[in-house]
Amino acid sequence: MNRSDPIDSYLSLDELWRPSDYVDMLIQPYQLYVERTDEARNTARFYAMTIEPNLFGEVCLTRRWGRIGAHGQMKVQHFVRERDAVAAFLDLLRQKRSRGYRVTPSAARH
Numbered sequence: 001m002n003r004s005d006p007i008d009s010y011l012s013l014d015e016l017w018r019p020s021d022y023v024d025m026l027i028q029p030y031q032l033y034v035e036r037t038d039e040a041r042n043t044a045r046f047y048a049m050t051i052e053p054n055l056f057g058e059v060c061l062t063r064r065w066g067r068i069g070a071h072g073q074m075k076v077q078h079f080v081r082e083r084d085a086v087a088a089f090l091d092l093l094r095q096k097r098s099r100g101y102r103v104t105p106s107a108a109r110h
Contacts (some may be wrong), residue, residue, distance in 0.1 A: 030089055034101035044068040047096050051085045054078070059085040063092070095105060 030051035037044045048064045065074020067096045079085040 009038075030086065032089075032093060033103070034096055035069070035104045036096075036099065036101045046072070046099075047101055049089055049092060051082070051089055061085045061088055 010084050031049065033046065033048045035044070035046050044067060046065065050062050052062065053058055054060050059082045061077045061079065062074065063076075064072050064074045077085075077088065079088070
């Protein structure tokens with residue numbers, strides 16, 4: 001094996017796993033799917049959010065939105081702390097609720 005100690009990661013695959021390496025994992029999953037429909041205006045929109053850790057130890061807030069039945073658009077925001085991601089999640093939730101987005105029976109399937 002050709003290894004160089006100065007550039008080796010302390011999370012080498014040869015070493016034993018230490019639970020202390022993963023203390024900052026998410027405490028609980030955060031996910032939301034809401035819809036807004038208005039037949040008079042011919043609108044049928046969805047908005048989905050999740051908070052998940054990535055492979056680099058960051059917390060990611062992933063948002064998807066668009067017309068119901070379409071793939072829509074996606075945006076990912078990276079945060080160092082879970083608290084900041086949750087604050088952004090709750091702020092976006094307040095904005096969407098004020099614009100008429102609601103959890104629907106079909107939202108349970110997503």
